[in-house]
Amino acid sequence: MAIKDKEMLKKVVENTVEEVKITDIHTHIYSKDFGELLLWGIDELLVYHYLVAEFFRYSSIEYDEFFKKTKREQADLIWQTLFIEHSPVSESVRGVLTVLKKLGLDVESRNLDEYRQYFDSMELNxxxxxxxEISGVKEVVMTNDPFDDKESPVWNEIGNNDSRFKAALRIDPLLNSYEDSYNRLVEWGYNVTKDLDQNSIEEVKRFLADNVKKMDALYMAVSLPPSFCIPEDSLRSRLVENCVIPVCRELNIPFAMMIGVNKLVNYKLQLAGDSVGKGNIRTVEYLCNTYPENKFMVTMLSKENQHELAITARKFRNLMIFGCWWFLNNPSIIEEMTRIRMETLGLSFIPQHSDARVLDQLIYKWDHSKKIISKILIDKYSDIMDNDWTITEEEIKRDIDNIFSNNFWEFLNK
Structure with missing residues (x-):
């Protein structure tokens, strides 16, 4: 059915986005098989590292003293500081309110004990x-680290039995600290050396392929510092070009690079202590150009990288840019980034992923992002309607299905 006017357009876009079934291509949540690694509930929402960092903006408590407290005690302090003593206007704090509201809880009561009782009464499945159901997510991609001593036994003994949870092989320890992690490979029966000789390269490739197959991983992924550069004379550069690239090509899976993390600029904040820096787009160009038979997925953490990343994606069809990652997951930045990408790339990108570490965050991250993406789509469809281009409901549904799910799966299957 053709869209007849702007009022009808707004209604169709908003309804279609609200009903779309989402593939969340990058999260840190797990299926129930992974036990305590699956985080959920009000206390986990409150002690999420975004809120912890904001809490210390107001509190004079010593870092060590805070982290010695139980999770519930930490949550109590954060609730009192960020929700009661100050208005919860930041994106991560507002997100908790969105979760409570979408779950049907009485946000107006501000009763943390009642919220805890609700979650305590829930059966996890x-x-x-x-x-x-509430978030509209049909499937998520996990972050799966074979170097994690809590996670690795699950793959070896149980496996993932919930088809909604897909795997991605995370290789940060391998690429960013090979000097420390190679000993683990030796323990697992891979004949590698610290200096990464030719035999070690073959063994690292075997390790990567073994884990991709064990997990049925959709892609390999790594979080990288702003200084990440290839080619260069480093173990990381050699590992990427001699191990990761060949295995990804052989198995026909993308290599996902998340570039721009300055780790632990304040180590006392623990997980909340990481920061951001501008990455080097030349490395992305080099990889896409040098390895045209490989597929690359890239998101960059610095706002200053976003325009040049979008331009780079215009030049290389083996590059898929995705999401508004971490510190970029603020409404004003999401809107700016998505407009830049849509105006540059049309609909040939993946506008968002949740990066959720707590199951419940799927609710607020997608609720907030869908509203922004709807607004942008309405503007863009309005622009072409002003030029007498007829748009139909079916075409709008096609486009929305693509950017929220199909673009990812089609890129994987190229």
Whole structure:
């Protein structure tokens, strides 16, 4: 059916986005099989590292003293400081309110004990189903680290039995600290040396392929510092070009690079202590140009990188840019980035991923992002309607299905 006017357009876009089934291509949440690694509930929402960092903006408590407290005690302090003593206007704090509201809880009561009682009464399987239903997410991609001593036994003994949770092989320890992590490979039966000789390269490739197959991983992924550069005379550069690239090409999976993390600029904040820096787009260009048969997924953490990343994606069809990652997940930045990408790339990108570390965050991150993406789509469709281009409901549904799910799967299957 053709869209007849702007009022009809707004209604169709908003309804279609609200009903779309999402593939969340990068998260840090797990299926129930992973036990305590699956974080959920009000206390986990409150002690999320975004809120911890904001809490210390107001509190004079010593870092060590805070982290010695139980999770519930930390949550109490954060609730009192960020929700009661100050208005919860930041994006991560507002997100907690969105979760509570979408779950049907009485946000106006400000009663943390009642919220805890609600989550305590939930059966986990039912709650996972509820979160997926409310958020509109049909499937998520996990972050799966074979160097994690809590996670690795699950793959070896149980495996993932929930098809909604897909795997991605995370290789940060391998690429960013090979000097420390190679000993783990030796323990697992891979004949590698610290200096990464030719035999070690073959063994690292075997390690990567073994884990991709064990997990049925959709892609390999790594978080990288702003200084990340290839080619250069470093172990990381050799590992990427001699191990990661060949295995990804052989298995026909993308290599996902998340560039721009300055780790632990304040180590006392623990997980909340990482910061951001501008990356080097030349490295992305080099990889896409040098390895045209490989597929690359890239997101960059610095706002200053976003325009040049979008331009680079115009030049290389083996590059898929995705999401508004980490510190970029603020409404004003999401809107600016998505407009830049859509005006540059049309609909040939993946506008968002949740990066959720707590199951419940799927609710607020997608609720907030869908509203912004709807607004931008309405503007863009309005622009072409002003030029007498007829747009139909079917075309709008096609486009929305693509950017929220199909673009990812089609890129994987190229």
């Amino acid at each position: 039912d709650y996972i189903d509820k979160v997926f």
